[in-house]
Amino acid sequence: MVADVEVSGGHWIGGERVASAATFDDVSPIDEAVIARISRGGATEAHAAVSAAAASSPAWASTPPTERARLLHRVADIVEDRLERLAIVETIDNGALLRSHLRGVMPRVAHNFRFFADYLVNDLHHPDFETRGHHNHVSWDPSGVAVLITPWNAPLMLATWKVAPALAAGCTVVLKPAEWTPLTASLLADITKEAGIPDGVFNVVQGLGEEVGDALTGDPRVSRISFTGSVPTARLIARSAAANLTPCSFELGGKSPFIVFADADMDSAVANAVEQYDNAGQVCLAGVRLLVEDAVLDEFVERFLARAAAVRQGDPRDLATDVGPQISREHFERVDGFVRRAVTAGAEALLGGGPNEQLGGLYYRPTLLAGAAPGAEILTDEVFGPVLTVQSFSTEDEAIAMANGTEFGLAGVLFTGDRARAERVSAQLVAGTMWVNCFFVRDLRAPFGGSRHSGVGREGGTWSFDFYCDVKNTCTNVDRWTP
Numbered sequence: 001m002v003a004d005v006e007v008s009g010g011h012w013i014g015g016e017r018v019a020s021a022a023t024f025d026d027v028s029p030i031d032e033a034v035i036a037r038i039s040r041g042g043a044t045e046a047h048a049a050v051s052a053a054a055a056s057s058p059a060w061a062s063t064p065p066t067e068r069a070r071l072l073h074r075v076a077d078i079v080e081d082r083l084e085r086l087a088i089v090e091t092i093d094n095g096a097l098l099r100s101h102l103r104g105v106m107p108r109v110a111h112n113f114r115f116f117a118d119y120l121v122n123d124l125h126h127p128d129f130e131t132r133g134h135h136n137h138v139s140w141d142p143s144g145v146a147v148l149i150t151p152w153n154a155p156l157m158l159a160t161w162k163v164a165p166a167l168a169a170g171c172t173v174v175l176k177p178a179e180w181t182p183l184t185a186s187l188l189a190d191i192t193k194e195a196g197i198p199d200g201v202f203n204v205v206q207g208l209g210e211e212v213g214d215a216l217t218g219d220p221r222v223s224r225i226s227f228t229g230s231v232p233t234a235r236l237i238a239r240s241a242a243a244n245l246t247p248c249s250f251e252l253g254g255k256s257p258f259i260v261f262a263d264a265d266m267d268s269a270v271a272n273a274v275e276q277y278d279n280a281g282q283v284c285l286a287g288v289r290l291l292v293e294d295a296v297l298d299e300f301v302e303r304f305l306a307r308a309a310a311v312r313q314g315d316p317r318d319l320a321t322d323v324g325p326q327i328s329r330e331h332f333e334r335v336d337g338f339v340r341r342a343v344t345a346g347a348e349a350l351l352g353g354g355p356n357e358q359l360g361g362l363y364y365r366p367t368l369l370a371g372a373a374p375g376a377e378i379l380t381d382e383v384f385g386p387v388l389t390v391q392s393f394s395t396e397d398e399a400i401a402m403a404n405g406t407e408f409g410l411a412g413v414l415f416t417g418d419r420a421r422a423e424r425v426s427a428q429l430v431a432g433t434m435w436v437n438c439f440f441v442r443d444l445r446a447p448f449g450g451s452r453h454s455g456v457g458r459e460g461g462t463w464s465f466d467f468y469c470d471v472k473n474t475c476t477n478v479d480r481w482t483p
């Protein structure tokens with residue numbers, strides 16, 4: 001039981017709970033207490049889950065789209081019914097704010113299912129076209145078994161961002177959630193069963209990535225691999241998938257720029273900049289490099305610090321809290337290591353700069369570093385914690401060069417009052433998503449993904465169906481029908 005919610009620590013394979021002899025501890029970041037013992041899967045469980053998914057694939061692929069859509073809406077209904085339970089379990093498991101889970105994240109989980117169900121039925125079509133008396137028709141054929149591997153920073157939201165389109169597309173699924181946050185994937189398995197998703201169509205394998213990963217990603221029966229996580233893990237998966245040429249979609253890390261020109265609405269720029277501490281900085285898309293035009297640097301920093309002073313750090317179950325803990329002790333130390341090395345190398349902490357001594361545990365103070373030398377690791381490597389840097393620029397070209405000066409290309413955030421400049425700069429930034437005078441506005445019809453080391457491919461709307469399906473063109477000579 002976690003917060004009075006019954007959560008199974010077993011795998012979910014072929015419509016049944018399966019336990020492994022070995023287990024691992026699931027620890028809450030709120031107080032580092034063990035909250036569950038989870039089955040520690042390996043090659044045997046991975047093989048069994050892919051077998052269940054492969055066996056159920058033909059029937060699910062031939063289930064009419066309207067029926068698949070009906071079942072996915074049923075999943076969304078149950079998610080909405082259980083919203084509070086899912087929210088509190090997720091908060092205890094990953095330390096993100098209960099307020100966000102209640103208001104934004106869990107509603108988005110339901111929306112993931114509804115959106116892809118509706119897209120399948122209403123929007124997934126390409127107009128037929130003629131070529132010299134031949135008729136062309138494009139169809140999206142289910143590809144088979146999709147293996148979905150997901151991270152801990154937004155566990156159920158990011159898992160269902162893959163599960164929903166894969167199931168809508170007619171694929172069967174094996175989900176491998178992150179070992180730091182296994183619980184809501186387990187609750188989702190119960191929900192799919194209750195919704196009437198046939199046994200074997202949705203499977204969950206729990207375990208440590210390196211122990212279960214290869215067996216899942218190297219299985220020749222797997223038709224697609226969608227992964228959200230870090231660059232080093234993506235490299236391992238790509239290597240494993242290469243043996244069977246299994247197509248992969250990768251959503252990876254970022255080091256996104258947040259550019260503020262002197263002509264920007266400063267209230268809005270400052271408010272959005274402070275929001276980069278959301279989820280205790282554990283957001284792939286966060287604009288962590290504040291690049292501010294030198295004419296307004298002092299004003300911006302002063303106003304940023306004033307606003308950031310009002311950010312409340314504490315227990316994420318408290319609805320008044322703005323910033324919670326880091327996910328794990330290991331991650332906390334990693335974040336602290338980045339900050340210490342940056343300061344040793346000459347950067348100055350204008351805000352924070354270390355653990356929150358009052359709260360103890362895994363609470364790291366929202367931090368703003370200035371004066372890092374060009375090329376310093378704090379300006380190039382992903383920290384994935386509540387750590388922002390601020391630098392100034394004097395020209396548009398310099399801002400663009402600085403913004404593009406990492407190996408990543410996930411997102412870009414730009415504040416300016418000049419429309420022509422916004423268009424010029426956006427066009428030159430390497431990024432999968434640009435936000436101009438806003439941040440984090442998401443529409444599931446839009447493509448989502450990263451350039452360079454931030455990812456391979458795009459998901460969202462048609463792009464998700466393009467990935468999970470074998471897209472087929474049928475070209476017919478319409479003069480050859482028997483009368």
Ligand code: NAD
Pocket residue numbers: 149150151152153158176177178179207208209210212213214217228229230231233234236237251252253254283284382384410450454455
């Ligand atoms: P991670 O790569 O350590 O782990 C992600 C998942 O991969 C986990 O489920 C893990 O068990 C699994 N895994 C680990 N080794 C594996 C292997 N050898 N084979 C198969 N699976 C394996 O990443 P993380 O620490 O959980 O997540 C943080 C990273 O995710 C950050 O870099 C962040 O930027 C990125 N992220 C990206 C997006 C995006 O949409 N671009 C969203 C969220 C997080």
